[in-house]
Amino acid sequence: MNGNVIVGQSGGPTAVINSSLAGVFKTALDRGANKIYGMCNGVKGLLDEKYVDLTDKLNSTMAIDLLKRTPSSALGSCRFKLPDIQKDKATYERIFEILKKLDIKFFFYIGGNDSMDTIDKLSKYAESVKSDIKFMGVPKTIDNDLAITDHTPGYGSAAKFIASTMKEIIRDGHVYDYPTISIVEIMGRNAGWLTAAASLAKSDDCEGVDLIYLPEKVFDVDHFLAKIRELSKTGKSIVVAVSEGIKVADGRFVFELAEHVEFVDAFGHKQMSGSAKFLANKVTAELGTKARAIELSTLQRCAAHMTSRTDITEAYNVGGAAVKAAFEGETGKVVVLKRVSDDPYMCITETADVSKIANVEKKVPLEWITDDDYVTQDLIHYIHPLIQAELSPIMVDGLPRHLNLTM
Template identity: 85%
Template sequence: MDGNVIVGQSGGPTSVINSSLAGVYKTAIDRGAKKVYGMLHGIKGLLDGQYVDLSEKINSTMDIDLLKRTPSSYLGSCRYKLPEISEDRETFDKIFKILDDLDIKYFFYIGGNDSMDTIKKLSDYAIVTGSDIKFMGVPKTIDNDLAVTDHTPGFGSAAKFIAATMKEIIRDGLVYDYPTVTIVEIMGRNAGWLTAAAALAKSDDCEGVDLIYLPEKVFDIDHFMARVKEIAAKGRSMVIAVSEGIKVADGRYVFELSEHVEFVDAFGHKQLAGSAKFLANKIGAELGIKTRAIELSTLQRCAAHMTSRTDITEAYNVGGAAVKAAFEGETGKVVVLKRVSDDPYMCITETNDVHQIANIEKKVPLEWITDDDFVTDDLIHYIRPLIQAELSPIMVDGLPRHLNINA
């Protein structure tokens, strides 16, 4: 084949993002790529001239197997927003000069919503300048908020970790003979898919969480306090799942109701944390009930010991599908998953125009959120196939073995 390949990772890490990287690398090599470069720290690192020849780092099928099982972004990541083409052509000229110097003909970017914005701008600039480089997006985000695709790689494993962890928290909370309230804060800025996964904890061996609050609906603190008081009056402990991005009627995040230090990233996103703590403190002060606030925080992103085999397999497949599509001439596209069957569960890969995906958030449909502070069976049935089966880590000396680019 003509030319080389480059691949990068961007945005928040997941437990299966490197499986997509492995899919890109292995498929590109199998299809005759001369070199497969890896951007270090995404497009920002590339602008700084940071990249590696992956064939010097991945030396065997065992390395590929380890890479698939290694959590977080092997190549490093970034949260860097490319400027608008009309405002800063110099940045794009610099990127394309680097790509031309490396004889790059195929560019792959593994990431979520903001990363697809990068693919959109680069593919648009290639059209404007007549470049023949193919640009393909490979979906990734635990938030599951990419448009068009049925779901995103990374979500299933995070959902599996959340559901399993909630079962353990519930067992812990029910050991006492007096009521306690445990509030678990789960990632999700504007989309509540991850928090909804807490509903999967309910089963024949588990009572399940009592209340679930997603950012798709306005959070009513007075209603919340009334529900807590109602359940506590029954004399039992409760576990509540809340999205970090829940907002009150005036648009403020719940965590903003208490004193906090505000941090905003390059895409204008506020760093979210503290909603569970605020609510736990309010319950303790006003209702006199023992409370505990738990933030799953980054634990839910890279729990590779709890990886869904379905998820890691699909992550590998979308990486391979992106290479296949690009080598066949497609560009400005994103690989998406299309569910063709629920029983048995089956998804296939397709490609879709990046302009229909970049900067568009897919939220939990309101009809999947109940009026009694929970989610519907339809939402549970949507998530459940994505958490199925396991892929155990390769253990060395009692601990998971990972592939480290700096080792």
């Protein structure tokens, strides 16, 4: 093929986002790409002409294997919102000038809702100026909130980490001869997929978490306190999973009920943190019981020592599928996963118009959330295949070895 490839990563990272990068790179190389460039810090870095030649960086099987096992975004990331084309054509002219300079014919962007907005805008601009560059989105997000796709690469590994950690927190609660209350705050913004994964902790060797609160339903502080008071009568330790995005009836996030410093990114997303701390303080003040707030925070998206093999394999496959589709002429699309079988579990890749996914949030169906502050077996059945199997880290001197592409 003629022309070069460029790939970037955007938004919050995952434990397997670099497996998608490896899938893009290896498939493009196998299909005859001349040069494969990586944007440093996504499209924002591209505007500053910050990029690396991946053809030189990933020149061995060992390098690619390390890349698959490396957490976070190996190329760096950004939260940069492209302006409206009609209001700022200069930004688009600058991007396409750089792409022309590098002889780019295929552009791949690995990311979530906001990243798909970037692909949507760039592909539409390309069409307006009759550019032959193909633009493809590669899905990722631990939040699992992309529309159309069955699930997103990155979610399975984060769910595996959450379920495993909840089991350990529950076990820790058995240490003392008096009950403890642990309120665990889990990521996910406005969608409760990640918090729902706490339900997987319930198994033959674990009684599971006591309560699960997702942002799809209005959160009632008084109802919550009443449930904790009731559970406290059992004399056992209590573990509660709450989404960072839970809201009260007037639309405020729970973390906004306490004093907090507000930060809003370029896409208008508030920094969410503090719901568990507020609720733990409320329990202590109202019930006179010691309560601990636990924020899993960035550990949910960077715990590469506990990736799901299913997840890391699918992440690689969607990267490869994006290259295949672009090389066959598709543009303005994103690769999606379609579940074709539950037993045995099987997913295939398809493509969908990126405009149908950009800036659209997929939330947990209300019928999968119970009235007694938990989730249904259907939701557990949906998540369970995504956490299966493991990919062991490559250990050096007792620690996992990672790959740094931008040094």
